Amino acid sequence: MTFNFDNSYARLPDHFYARVAPTPVTAPKLVRLNRELARQLNLDPDWLSSPEGVEVLAGNRIPSGSEPIAMAYAGHQFGQFVPQLGDGRAILLGEVVARDGVRRDIQLKGSGPTPFSRRGDGRAALGPVLREYLISEAMAAFGIPTTRSLAAVTTGETVIRERFLPGAVLTRVAASHVRIGTFQYFAVRRDGEGLRRLADYVIARHYPKAAEAEQPYRALLDAVVKAQAELVPQWLLVGFIHGVLNTDNTSIAGETIDYGPCAFMDAYDPETVFSSIDYHGRYSYGNQPQIVHWNLVRLAECLLPLFSDDQDKAVAMAQEAIDAYPEQFKSAYEAGLRRKLGLFTAQEDDLTLAQDLLTAMAKNGADFTLTFRALSDASADLAQDERARALFADPAVFDEWAKRWRERLAAEPQDAETRRKAMRAVNPMFIPRNHRVEAALAAAVDRKDYAPFEELLQVLTKPFEDQPEFAQYANPPEPHQRVLKTFCGT
Template structure:
């Protein structure tokens, strides 16, 4: 990618045409806040896939003016920068007022699908909600968020997007001094569960209604005709959240900080911090080193999603009108989560029908994976190569298990189950490969890209993005990116500061 910023004089106001829907809400919902200038910004990388969503061509990132805008140094015409207020439960405890402590919303722009996308700068300096923080993001965490946002989108999982990273030699103090960066995040809306909790716990029901009406009109317009639009909103958000949790579990994704202020009212994966993808299968794995009690462990994500929906239901109770109607809106979570996960797991195993004992086959599979610490992504990808009448083809899959005899016994049951529906090897593999990724953003891959980028070599960021944009493709030239993590990766830890 050309990073010579002097090659184009195209200005940001010619590339981005801002409107300001969220800024149109009353003053208590936000604080008008200019970004803090970032010294000598330079482009680290830009996602062409995300750019296409808002009509930006690759050449746009050769514009010095656009880079200045995406660093917060220049305000594009029409933009009304602001920081939003919200509150939330953090690790299950009411934390009170929070808000955009290092994120500044520039406004919304037209999207190629006919909707709108908000552009938000993460790491653009202090806001009134920064508490004791400096409002900056470091290059390390910015690369992680950028790559994972785009990786999740390519996996087909609802998520905010990352348009670009702009870096600087400016330092910020974390555990040690680190160079800073700004990520441009995109989503139709960044309203969170905690946005509603803020007004509920401050007993400001008029503001609560204003926010709910804004969300319904802008993002759930079909609910306006419902008998109780606020109940319908809670029911739809509950459904979306249940499905999102199932999608996370099915791909082995762990968010790490599922606080209510990190939960999207649109059912998007939001706020990438100490995330991780499951490697050696352990259902109780905790990807966030800060989470000492394991509240957000992999196997607890579904119930935490449910808990968070209840927190949203509590906040919407004054609008819904009764506890009974609120509980009714929440009541579908478990069934919706279970049905979605069952659908996804059947697809991952290449099972085209539902049979009575499928849960036993799945439970036995996960127990075997746990006992042998089998790599989650490799297992499902290699499972697609299993042949009904050729056990010798199992070798790459079988080698993942410590107890080969136990695997052989399970594979015998699995083959019998496949034959029950007359499964065909080639078509089954095609379907399984389309839902079992070969490539995910393993922590060690991100760390390698980060270390090179900290030395101003951004080529690995670019390569990783290109690989992760096609996670289901074989990409034989990049096969090493799908291998088991090296021994040194065991020492990697991510925390809330990551």
């Protein structure tokens, strides 16, 4: 069995990373292998689930062609700049070219200390590993750009967090692990050559069309801005809250990366925060578009020396690129809201109609996911309004809005069933409900019972299907089941 590694990042200069091997663990045991993803990566799932394969997934065996490295980067964490962060508990084994022709990183997360660990143990606990597995695979099922989870293994060892916890290693797959913070690492050191090498690398790997532009580095910034402006609306449209949108957690490739205290809203409230360390709501649901915009400004600052030797000209170029973000975000978000409401054409007051619904949901404690799912069926059957009305503390508020919505639907050319199918394809029935996720993790961590994890994962891989046998997974939490805080795994 070979991975057919072709490790382009490891061919960059040595100061881009630290060469370090994973630290072996005592008794690795496979918890979950993503067999479908393995096949997409041209890997043999049967071999990966064998004792030899599990040794690789745990970091006990280095496969042929691997060049293990921990990547260097910096970052703004909750607005405070840290000039050196880096992979403190993750090691990049190498890169493979998947069946779709796209190059992807294979990384072990929780594989032991690196030169960037900053006194940390370099390990991961089982709960956060399973959380990332569940939520990243749910995001993939939603069709949202994301890192993926190839495997989760337990280590037979414990890690110390707020208590002793079983250790685990996640095998993560990404288009790359280059972040805005990677550019910041070179910029703060005034390493112009390193900055240029990194930019050239990202262009070649992710945005090759930028190389053909008159200003390739400006074209790179344009491409990253566009990728993020299209990614964030997709989060909002399923109620996702990243939780730690630091610049070191913002992917240059436009993927969702670094699932820590992430969570999904139940009742709609744009001020929703779950992360236990987000004391002031910096990364709340509704702040995410502005925070990503802020992060992109930090990237633009890094790229200024590559734009022009004339500082004023460089700043003007960067500002023009950054100023495109709000409109690009607005366009993508409004288009997504129209799809969720069954609107195939665009009219001037569509955003007002959508925002009025969201405001009514917030005031009435209506569940975000179930409201839009109910509208999907109500768009074709007036009798289905009752499902939506029941979600509002004051059903009359919904009735008033629904009258305007149906008047707007009457202007659409599609028949009712076509509209219903289209809406059900973008309005999921199932999301990773926080109380369900926590229950599955508790069963695994406290009782070594992985059945709830497996069942929840099964449900989340088909989020747009009704799955009547699992209907309970669509229900919002009872008051005593609500999860108010989520935690990082470090």
